[in-house]
Amino acid sequence: MNIIIACIVAAAISFGVSFGLGYVVIPFLHKLKFGQTILDIGPKWHKNKQGTPTMGGILFILGTVISFVLVVLADRLMGGDLVASVTNGASNVLPQVADVVASSNKVKVWSGLVMALGFAFIGFLDDYIKVVKKRNMGLTIPQKSVLQVVLMVGYILTLYINDPTGATFIPFVGMVETKLFFWVIGFIVIYATTNAVNFTDGVDGLCGSVTLTAALSFIVIAALRNCFGVSLMAAALLGGLAGYLIWNWHPAKVMMGDLGSMFLGGLVVAFSYAVDCPIIILLVGIIYVAEFGSDVLQIGYFKLTHGKRIFKMAPIHHHFEMCGWKEVKIVKIFSAVNLIGGIIAIVLVALGAPK
Numbered sequence: 003m004n005i006i007i008a009c010i011v012a013a014a015i016s017f018g019v020s021f022g023l024g025y026v027v028i029p030f031l032h033k034l035k036f037g038q039t040i041l042d043i044g045p046k047w048h049k050n051k052q053g054t055p056t057m058g059g060i061l062f063i064l065g066t067v068i069s070f071v072l073v074v075l076a077d078r079l080m081g082g083d084l085v086a087s088v089t090n091g092a093s094n095v096l097p098q099v100a101d102v103v104a105s106s107n108k109v110k111v112w113s114g115l116v117m118a119l120g121f122a123f124i125g126f127l128d129d130y131i132k133v134v135k136k137r138n139m140g141l142t143i144p145q146k147s148v149l150q151v152v153l154m155v156g157y158i159l160t161l162y163i164n165d166p167t168g169a170t171f172i173p174f175v176g177m178v179e180t181k182l183f184f185w186v187i188g189f190i191v192i193y194a195t196t197n198a199v200n201f202t203d204g205v206d207g208l209c210g211s212v213t214l215t216a217a218l219s220f221i222v223i224a225a226l227r228n229c230f231g232v233s234l235m236a237a238a239l240l241g242g243l244a245g246y247l248i249w250n251w252h253p254a255k256v257m258m259g260d261l262g263s264m265f266l267g268g269l270v271v272a273f274s275y276a277v278d279c280p281i282i283i284l285l286v287g288i289i290y291v292a293e294f295g296s297d298v299l300q301i302g303y304f305k306l307t308h309g310k311r312i313f314k315m316a317p318i319h320h321h322f323e324m325c326g327w328k329e330v331k332i333v334k335i336f337s338a339v340n341l342i343g344g345i346i347a348i349v350l351v352a353l354g355a356p357k
Contacts, residue, residue: 003077005230008084009221012073012234013241020065020245024058028249028256031055036133054254057129058246059262062210063122065242066269067115070235085111085231107276109164111231114272117157121196121268124149125260140260150193158188161275171227171278173354191280195287196267198294201317203263205329206252208319211337212289213266214243219286219344220273226351227277236273239266252329282351288343289336293317 036055077084086104127149128140141149161184162168168184169177180187203209217240224232246262249255258266270287274280284291300316314324319332 003073003080003082003084005084005087005225005233008073008077008230008234009237012069012238013244015069015072016062016065016238016241017245018065018241019068020061020242021248022245023061023064024245024249024256027058027061028055031057031256036129054257056133056257056259057126057261058250058256059122059125059258059265061249061256062239062242062246062258062262063119063265065245066235066238067119069241070115070238073234073238074231084234087228087230106164107229107231109160110229110272110276111235113157113160114269114276115235117153118265118268118272120153120156121150122261122265124153125262125264128264129259129261150196154189154192157192158185161188169278170280172281173279173350175354176356177278187280188275191274191283192268192271194294195271195283195290196264198287198290199267199270200260200263201293201297202290202319203258204317205319205323205332206254206257207247207250207329207333208336209258209263209266210243210247210250211333212287212340213270214240214247215337215341215344216270216286217243218341219347220270220277222348223279223282223286223351224273224277226348226355227279229277232273232276235269239269252333277351279351282347285343285347285350287340289340293319296321 032055036057074085083104086108124141124146128146132140140146166181168180168182168187170180170184170187171177199209199213202212217236220236221233221240224230224236246258250257270283270290271280274283274286294317296313296318297316300311300313303310303312313321315321319336322332323329
């Protein structure tokens with residue numbers, strides 16, 4: 003199947019599943035009284051969001067997974083293998099090399115999806131404890147950390163077995179072997195990214211819109227890196243998020259919860275590792291970097307100065323809220339900035355690839 007057609011079909015199916023499920027899932031969440039708990043540490047006007055159904059991330063999770071699997075199966079029935087495809091029909095690649103790369107691509111795509119679903123499960127536990135057990139903080143930090151570490155070890159080990167050299171692509175430099183440092187880099191990238199995406203989920207439509215632009219960027223980047231399975235999955239994610247955002251746009255009728263934000267964080271990491279370029283998250287997810295960085299700076303400065311603050315509130319989207327920006331304005335500007343970061347990343351990958 004042609005990769006462009008496959009991406010369009012995947013996005014369309016995912017959009018339909020995600021949007022359509024909203025008519026069933028949101029009333030069901032209302033019935034279960036799975037409402038969002040708004041903490042006192044946030045902006046006071048967020049209190050009117052109290053009780054909005056959470057765990058809405060299930061809409062785009064199911065949309066993404068169902069559409070991706072359906073298109074992959076349809077492609078296989080037609081005699082193709084998009085997940086393994088690396089040359090898109092090129093004839094100048096040795097069969098032995100193509101087989102090795104194809105096998106590697108399959109490992110990176112499927113292990114990445116499993117990791118993202120694992121993070122979604124951790125997020126589900128966190129949401130469930132908050133909503134059902136009425137414990138505002140959900141999982142304790144040690145509980146969440148242990149689960150995350152177990153998941154990260156499993157994912158990094160899978161990648162390491164797949165390629166012990168830890169080869170990483172850096173634009174204009176080429177492939178660099180990180181070897182044992184691959185583990186250190188992996189823990190930092192995965193932990194920081196999943197939590198950064200979680201921080202971004204603080205305004206109606208923000209996390210979904212920002213990640214939609216990241217998915218769009220990865221569709222192109224993965225194609226440039228000959229990882230068409232990633233392009234396909236990113237297209238499925240894009241469609242799922244578009245369907246979800248109809249329900250999550252301000253004023254939100256449902257929130258993604260940690261179930262959704264941790265899935266997105268895991269999938270963004272999986273995309274970056276599947277194209278062998280985790281460093282690209284700094285541009286494709288530049289808003290995630292700003293959100294995470296602002297929180298770290300705020301906490302560090304607060305402790306060093308014994309009570310002073312850099313921002314009116316962190317993460318940084320709350321700062322702009324406190325400055326008078328409306329939620330829709332924040333979403334539009336943050337998404338535009340993230341899209342610009344993605345375009346720069348695409349240019350770097352395209353021009354910085356080895357000749």
